[in-house]
Amino acid sequence: MCSWKQMDLEELQKQYSPSCWSHRMDKDAVIQAHIKVLTEGTAQGHSAAQSLLDVPYGSGNAEKLDIYLPPNPSLAPALLIYFHGGYWQLLSKDLSGFMVPPLVKAGVVVVSVGYDLAPKGNMDLIVSQVRRSVVFIVQQYSTFSGIYLCGHSAGAHLAAMVLCTDWSEYGVVPDVKGAFLVSGIYDLCPIVPTRTNILLKMTQDDALRNSPMQLVNKMKWLAGNCEILVVVAEHDSDEFRKQSQEFYKAIKDAGLMGSFEDVPNTDHFDVIEKLVEDDYILTQIILKTVTRKCTNC
Numbered sequence: 001m002c003s004w005k006q007m008d009l010e011e012l013q014k015q016y017s018p019s020c021w022s023h024r025m026d027k028d029a030v031i032q033a034h035i036k037v038l039t040e041g042t043a044q045g046h047s048a049a050q051s052l053l054d055v056p057y058g059s060g061n062a063e064k065l066d067i068y069l070p071p072n073p074s075l076a077p078a079l080l081i082y083f084h085g086g087y088w089q090l091l092s093k094d095l096s097g098f099m100v101p102p103l104v105k106a107g108v109v110v111v112s113v114g115y116d117l118a119p120k121g122n123m124d125l126i127v128s129q130v131r132r133s134v135v136f137i138v139q140q141y142s143t144f145s146g147i148y149l150c151g152h153s154a155g156a157h158l159a160a161m162v163l164c165t166d167w168s169e170y171g172v173v174p175d176v177k178g179a180f181l182v183s184g185i186y187d188l189c190p191i192v193p194t195r196t197n198i199l200l201k202m203t204q205d206d207a208l209r210n211s212p213m214q215l216v217n218k219m220k221w222l223a224g225n226c227e228i229l230v231v232v233a234e235h236d237s238d239e240f241r242k243q244s245q246e247f248y249k250a251i252k253d254a255g256l257m258g259s260f261e262d263v264p265n266t267d268h269f270d271v272i273e274k275l276v277e278d279d280y281i282l283t284q285i286i287l288k289t290v291t292r293k294c295t296n297c
């Protein structure tokens with residue numbers, strides 16, 4: 001496949017419109033169905049866990065997070081921090097507790113992070129918000145067995161930006177032991193000319209500054225401690241699939257611990273929706289990773 005730079009605008013827009021690629025439904029139906037699954041799944045999350053909602057991690061209106069606690073928490077639980085997708089302009093933390101039931105059952109604390117959506121939030125602000133949310137969580141919880149990040153689509157981009165953080169200005173280095181990056185976007189430059197950027201208003205410089213693909217050298221602090229799982233759906237677009245493959249390669253080339261999972265029979269949306277299911281391959285991988293006993297500590 002040619003580079004995105006050689007694509008005409010119509011092809012580029014299609015490549016970066018995940019809803020056009022589902023084999024299950026047409027593009028409007030797949031987004032509606034997505035919102036339905038997330039809404040119903042989050043209601044299940046509220047039933048399965050005790051939750052602390054709208055906990056502020058900063059002074060901004062959107063700088064709030066939801067915490068889902070297991071019924072029988074251990075003294076040092078694993079913490080999974082979830083960043084929702086929606087191209088930085090859709091969805092919210094309020095629809096992002098759908099993965100809670102299988103995780104709290106295994107004793108994991110789940111945190112779903114809110115951030116300002118575009119046009120209120122621009123990329124620099126959103127990235128700083130998610131970084132600050134992680135600092136807040138680390139400061140709130142003194143005992144946990146490890147922090148694990150999970151993000152979908154734009155949320156995978158945000159999780160990757162957390163991995164690329166220089167923590168010296170934050171005064172803490174979070175103990176991030178794993179990251180699950182699902183159908184993410186790691187080079188923002190191709191979306192600058194597309195419709196997706198109408199609300200975001202990113203310049204080429206904004207896109208470069210916020211592209212994890214350009215910042216892999218900032219991930220060295222993770223070496224040896226953090227396992228990065230790059231996940232892509234079989235029916236993601238060619239460009240999304242290529243972005244995941246290239247980011248995975250960059251992680252490996254940098255000497256970091258990473259693995260790649262190409263999930264068969266899924267599209268951009270159900271690849272994450274299925275986290276409501278206990279026996280979904282990704283649920284199983286996440287559970288295995290976050291409950292793994294540390295052998296060298």
Ligand SMILES: Nc1ccccc1C(=O)C[C@H](N)C(=O)O
Pocket residue numbers: 016017018019020031034085086087090091153154
């Ligand atoms: N990635 C998402 C995650 C959740 C909800 C929507 C999206 C979208 O990408 C919408 C976009 N307008 C699309 O063409 O699919």
